[in-house]
Amino acid sequence: MLDLSIIVVNWNTREMLANCLRSIEDTVTDFAYEVIVVDNGSEDGSQTMLRQLFPQVCLIENDENVGFARANNQGMANCRGRYALLLNSDAITTPGAVQSLWNLADTEPRAGIVGAQLLNPDGSFQASHTPFPTLFRELLILTGSGRLVYEPWYPSHGPEEDKGPQIVDYVEGACMLVRREAFEEVGGLDEGYFMYAEEVDWCYAMRERGWQVWYQPAARVVHLGSGSSQNRRSEREADLYRSRVRFFRKHYGDRAAWMLKKLICGFTALKIGVHKLLFLASGGR
Numbered sequence: 001m002l003d004l005s006i007i008v009v010n011w012n013t014r015e016m017l018a019n020c021l022r023s024i025e026d027t028v029t030d031f032a033y034e035v036i037v038v039d040n041g042s043e044d045g046s047q048t049m050l051r052q053l054f055p056q057v058c059l060i061e062n063d064e065n066v067g068f069a070r071a072n073n074q075g076m077a078n079c080r081g082r083y084a085l086l087l088n089s090d091a092i093t094t095p096g097a098v099q100s101l102w103n104l105a106d107t108e109p110r111a112g113i114v115g116a117q118l119l120n121p122d123g124s125f126q127a128s129h130t131p132f133p134t135l136f137r138e139l140l141i142l143t144g145s146g147r148l149v150y151e152p153w154y155p156s157h158g159p160e161e162d163k164g165p166q167i168v169d170y171v172e173g174a175c176m177l178v179r180r181e182a183f184e185e186v187g188g189l190d191e192g193y194f195m196y197a198e199e200v201d202w203c204y205a206m207r208e209r210g211w212q213v214w215y216q217p218a219a220r221v222v223h224l225g226s227g228s229s230q231n232r233r234s235e236r237e238a239d240l241y242r243s244r245v246r247f248f249r250k251h252y253g254d255r256a257a258w259m260l261k262k263l264i265c266g267f268t269a270l271k272i273g274v275h276k277l278l279f280l281a282s283g284g285r
Contacts, residue, residue: 004033004102005081009071010089011040014049016224017089021054027093031102034058036075040065068173069189069198076188081180088174090224091118100219101177104165112182112211113203115171116219117159126223127156129168129215132204133247138260142267161217168215169207173199175221182211190250195236197243204251 006024010017017037024035035057039046041064050059060074076084083105085098097116105111118126131137137155140146146154160166176199186209189198203213241264249257 002034002081003031004028004083004085004098005075005079006033006035006085006087007072007075007079008035008037008087008089009040009068009075010037010042010046011065012042012044012046013089014042014044014046017046018049018053020087020089020091020093021057023092023094024087027095028098030099034080036060036079038062038071038075040067040071067191067194069193070191073188073191076178076183083180084178084183086173086176086178087221088223091174092222092224093175094220094222097175097219097221098177100216101175104214104216105177105179108212108214110210110212111214112179112186112206112209113171114177114214114216114219115168116175116221117161117215117217118172118174118221118223121222121224125153125159126225127153127172128159128217129171130156130200132169132200133244135256135259135263138244139263142263159217160215163217165214165216165218167212170200170203170213171215172223174223175219179211182206185209186211192246193243195239195243197240197247201247201250204247 006028008017008020021035021037035054036059037050037057038060039050040062047059047061050057058078060078062071062074066074072086075086083102085101087093101114101116105114115129118128120126133155137146140149141155151158156172157168186202186205190201190205193201206213245257245260245264248260
């Protein structure tokens, strides 16, 4: 068994994927590790690039885009590491980041998942660890008031580097270190989520089974964001709302899911109306 398996899901992000894999080669130096790339039917030459530039990578090829959850589950089913690092193809690891995740997990035997501090390309903080969703938080998100009343990265907490590592509700799926015993006991990601909220669901399931979810601010990972979803902008928002409703129905019941759907539909209709008025008032500008 290896120390670490790094699993990267790819869909038409050839150049980002190459940069991600180069960052792994440059910064992950203290482990016996493997890299598994699960390609979701890319049409941009990603597979050829991998064979030419990264022949040591284990490539799993799907004929179609099976989604983030199912692809990661494929990677975990084929990994040999004591830990699996689920890393987005649009993420860049910085020196010491993976070591920091590993050290925390190795000293906390009930740590099922450890998440990193995500950074924007300019070095500013990006949402990294967040409380589980509630109807009130969803209301603040839909109205945009959460970022006005609280922090600009609401509903996420801030960097909180001064607090050091801490137990949290959930961490963002762009970079998650997962203990093998935890995902073997709890199971993989729920494949009913095509994209978005699958990491929220997974962290919730981990907590229910007695595993801890940790945030490690010392592990800094640059996340470009929307690497794959930018190729399907029209479907992205629908995926997001659909996943939120699924999470509420699964964990909070049908009534909560129904109320969330009403909030989403109501505020979406209101936004459409306001945007149309602005469009007319500005002469189409």
